Amino acid sequence: MKVGFLGAGKMAQALAKGFTSAGITKASDVIASCPKTDNYLLEEFQKDVPGSMVTNSNTDVVEHADLVLIATKPPIVPRVIQEVNPAVRPRNLLVSIALGIPITNLEQMLPPKTRVIRVMPNTPSLVKAGCTVFSCGSSATEEDGLIAKRCFSSVGFCEEVPEVLIDAVTGLSGSGPAYIYLMLEALADGGVKMGIPRPLAYKLAAHTMIGGAQMVLETGKHPGALKDDVCSPAGCTIEAIYQMEQSGVRGSLIKAVVSAAQKSKETGQRG
Ligand SMILES: NC(=O)C1=CN([C@@H]2O[C@H](COP(=O)(O)OP(=O)(O)OC[C@H]3O[C@@H](n4cnc5c(N)ncnc54)[C@H](O)[C@@H]3O)[C@@H](O)[C@H]2O)C=CC1
Numbered sequence: 151m152k153v154g155f156l157g158a159g160k161m162a163q164a165l166a167k168g169f170t171s172a173g174i175t176k177a178s179d180v181i182a183s184c185p186k187t188d189n190y191l192l193e194e195f196q197k198d199v200p201g202s203m204v205t206n207s208n209t210d211v212v213e214h215a216d217l218v219l220i221a222t223k224p225p226i227v228p229r230v231i232q233e234v235n236p237a238v239r240p241r242n243l244l245v246s247i248a249l250g251i252p253i254t255n256l257e258q259m260l261p262p263k264t265r266v267i268r269v270m271p272n273t274p275s276l277v278k279a280g281c282t283v284f285s286c287g288s289s290a291t292e293e294d295g296l297i298a299k300r301c302f303s304s305v306g307f308c309e310e311v312p313e314v315l316i317d318a319v320t321g322l323s324g325s326g327p328a329y330i331y332l333m334l335e336a337l338a339d340g341g342v343k344m345g346i347p348r349p350l351a352y353k354l355a356a357h358t359m360i361g362g363a364q365m366v367l368e369t370g371k372h373p374g375a376l377k378d379d380v381c382s383p384a385g386c387t388i389e390a391i392y393q394m395e396q397s398g399v400r401g402s403l404i405k406a407v408v409s410a411a412q413k414s415k416e417t418g419q420r421g
C-alpha cells in the first residue's frame with residue numbers, strides 16, 4: 151500500500167516510522183509533503199524513514215498514495231484539501247488525524263463520495279506503543295475500516311469508536327502522552343531530590359509507569375485495588391497518597407482531560 155502524508159511534522163514522522171518498521175508499507179512507497187519553508191522537516195522525515203520520498207507539492211502526495219493522511223494543523227486543513235481536491239480519485243482513502251475536524255466537514259470539502267476516515271492517534275506510535283481510535287465516514291467501506299484497523303494496530307492499540315467520542319479520546323489518549331511526560335519528569339525530580347542520579351531516576355520513573363499500566367491491562371484488576379496492594383498499613387506509600395490527595399492530583403488530571411476534550415470540540419466548531 152502506498153502511503154502519503156500531507157504535512158511532515160511530529161505525528162506524520164511517528165506514524166511513517168511506525169508503519170514502515172511494522173511492515174505496513176515499504177519506505178520507498180511513502181511520500182510526505184510540506185511547504186518549502188519547512189524543508190528541514192522533510193529532511194527529518196527522510197532521516198526517520200530512509201528511502202521515503204518528500205515533496206513540496208501536496209498534489210504529488212495524493213497522486214502517489216492510496217492512503218492519504220491529512221497531518222497538518224487543523225486551521226490549515228481546509229486550504230490543503232482545496233489544493234489537492236482536483237487530484238483526489240476513487241482509489242484514495244483520506245485519513246484525517248487533525249484535531250477536532252468532524253467527518254461531515256471533511257466530506258463537504260472533498261469531492262462527493264470520497265472515502266474518509268477520522269483518526270485520533272498519539273505519538274508513542276513511533277515505538278509501536280500508540281493508542282488510536284477511528285471513525286468511518288459515510289462513503290468509507292467495511293474494507294476501509296479494516297485497513298485503518300490494520301495500519302494503526304501495527305503501531306499499538308486501535309479501536310473503532312462512534313465519532314461522538316473522538317473529542318473525549320483526544321483529551322485522554324491523544325494529548326495523554328504529554329501528561330505522562332510531565333508526571334514522569336516530576337517523579338524523577340522527586341528521586342533526584344532524594345539523591346538518585348538523574349539518568350537512573352528517569353529509568354525508574356518510566357519503568358514504574360510501564361509496570362503500573364501493564365498491571366492494569368494484564369490483571370484486569372481495578373486500579374484502586376492495585377493501589378491498595380502497594381499501600382502497607384502505616385507504611386510509606388499511604389503517606390505519599392495522603393499528600394497527593396491533599397494536592398488535588400485526581401481533580402487536576404480530570405480537569406486536564408476535560409480541558410483538552412473541550413478544546414478539541416471548539417476547534418471543530420470554529421472550522
Ligand atoms: N502531535 C501529536 O501528538 C498529535 C497530533 N495530532 C494532529 O496531527 C496534526 C499534526 O500535528 P503535529 O504533527 O503535532 O504538527 P506539526 O506542526 O509538527 O506538523 C504540521 C506539518 O504540517 C506542515 N504544513 C504546514 N502547512 C502546510 C501546507 N500548506 N501543506 C502541507 N503541509 C503543511 C508543516 O510543515 C508540518 O510539517 C494536527 O492536526 C494535530 O491535531 C493528532 C494526534 C496527536
Ligand SMILES: O=C(O)[C@@H]1CCC=N1
Pocket residue numbers: 249320324325
Ligand atoms: O495538542 C494537540 O493539539 C494535538 C492533538 C492531540 C495531541 N496533540
